[in-house]
Amino acid sequence: MMDILMYLFETYIQSEAELLVDQEELSEELLRAGFHQDDIYKSLEWLEKLAALQETENTPYVNHSAITSMRIYTADEMLRMDTACRGFLLYLEQIDVLNTDTREMVIDRVMELDTQEFVLDDLKWIILMVLFNAPGNEAAYDKVEELLYGAEDGGLH
Structure with a gap:
């Protein structure tokens, strides 16, 4: 998939x-x-x-949480996303690439994948897809693209 x-x-x-x-x-x-x-x-x-997911009324989990809130992952989410994946999401939040809404969209899409194996590189693709499809996140998309494609060989890392 x-x-x-x-x-x-x-x-x-x-x-x-x-x-x-x-x-x-x-x-x-x-x-x-x-x-x-x-x-x-x-x-x-x-x-x-x-x-x-672009339509807020279709995403009941998006609640515009306070900046001081902390995301607690469910057992299923932790099984799907290892510590490297969760750490990368936190890093992107800390540098203001993801906000609580886009983070939740990413997690939603990750959990809907029909796959047994999921690695950090897969997460990076999902993040790009979510940011590309989320209106108003063009700068965040560009920042992630720069982070991921900024390597010398131009590939996704």
Whole structure:
């Protein structure tokens, strides 16, 4: 599933190419690219839910917490995101890249992934996707992109 999400993000969203609106056409293209139908369906559903997070009324967990609040992770969240992932989220909050709302959007999308393995690099992709899709977070997206792509080889780290 992460492979499909990264493929779509790099191919269409990040490159500003025209995203095919017709899900059937997009599914066919992904099938031709070698992805499995079940994974394609799950990925497209995941992206639809990401788009729905833009509407605050669809995200009851977003409550504009006070700056002094602390995020306590559930047991399931800690199983999915190791200490490196949680530490990276905290770091991005401390440097004002993520706020409580975007952090919760990231965690929501991470927990909705249908994958057994999840590593820090996967989290970085999810963060980019969330910030790209969250209106008003262009500067935060640019900052994360600079942090991640700023390496000499230009790759995501």
